[in-house]
Amino acid sequence: MTPERIAFVARVILGLSVSARAETIQVTIDKLVFTPAEVNAKVGDTIEWINKDALVHTATATDGDWNVNIQASQRGQVVMKKPGAAEYYCKLHPNMRGRIVVAP
Numbered sequence: 001m002t003p004e005r006i007a008f009v010a011r012v013i014l015g016l017s018v019s020a021r022a023e024t025i026q027v028t029i030d031k032l033v034f035t036p037a038e039v040n041a042k043v044g045d046t047i048e049w050i051n052k053d054a055l056v057h058t059a060t061a062t063d064g065d066w067n068v069n070i071q072a073s074q075r076g077q078v079v080m081k082k083p084g085a086a087e088y089y090c091k092l093h094p095n096m097r098g099r100i101v102v103a104p
């Protein structure tokens with residue numbers, strides 16, 4: 001291969017690894033509502049909640065798989081480790097509900 005060809009192949013490989021990299025998906029909490037209420041993710045992606053309220057919230061999987069405490073005006077994160085639909089709620093305000101659909 002020519003040096004140009006090698007450089008081209010290297011760029012393609014780097015580009016693929018960047019596009020396959022895990023993403024961070026943000027969910028805003030504002031006035032006791034998760035927005036968007038439903039997000040799509042892949043295994044390995046991080047969900048990040050941004051709490052705009054002056055209240056502590058949690059993002060707690062209904063199946064007990066994970067729990068994130070999110071302090072007032074702070075952020076909290078969890079990595080999605082298994083595929084499927086994960087329902088979650090806030091333990092302190094149980095009518096706050098959300099859903100994450102995780103692709104393999």
Ligand SMILES: [Cu+2]
Nearest residue numbers: 057090092093
């Ligand atoms: Cu709450």
